[in-house]
Amino acid sequence: MSVLIERAAEHWEFVSPLLRKPKNEDDYDALAQALDELLEMTGDDESHPLMSLVDIIGDWIEEWDHKHHPMPKASGVDVLGYLMREHGLTQSDLPGVGTQSVVSEILSGKRQLNLRQIRWLAERFGVSVETFI
Structure with a gap:
């Protein structure tokens, strides 16, 4: 040994x-x-x-x-809401997504993010586009 x-x-x-x-x-x-x-x-x-x-x-x-203890999958809308809270943003602070009413509809689930909006958000927050997909 x-x-x-x-x-x-x-x-x-x-x-x-x-x-x-x-x-x-x-x-x-x-x-x-x-x-x-x-x-x-x-x-x-x-x-x-x-x-x-x-x-x-x-x-x-x-x-x-x-x-x-798996992490739950977050939707793009969940991520957007989180980032808005973390950065202290209002719906009108996201002109690249659309008007305040468009952002409101996205956050409430009445409308989905489109590719142009996702690209703008990814650039705005410095994350990959996959974050919002």
Whole structure:
């Protein structure tokens, strides 16, 4: 048996809880807590010896989130409403979309965004056109 395996075996009972993929929400919560503690220890030091453990746990948490806590899909109208709130804009602040009444109809679902409007919004907010599709 190699020295590395012998040392790992000696410390396995202490390390093993960190080296298991989550099987339930309690496991997930424990890994998230461990990741927070590890990030406090490593800070911004990408060369820290524990960064490989941060990467492993981070990947498992991300995998769990994608499978068990998926982000809902946002429509282009949802994104538009969000961006308007974030930027403190009113319906009349979007002349490239149309008049205030046109923007109102889009936000209420009575009208859909067309390609010209989507291109204008993408440029206005510095995002890809796919954001509004």
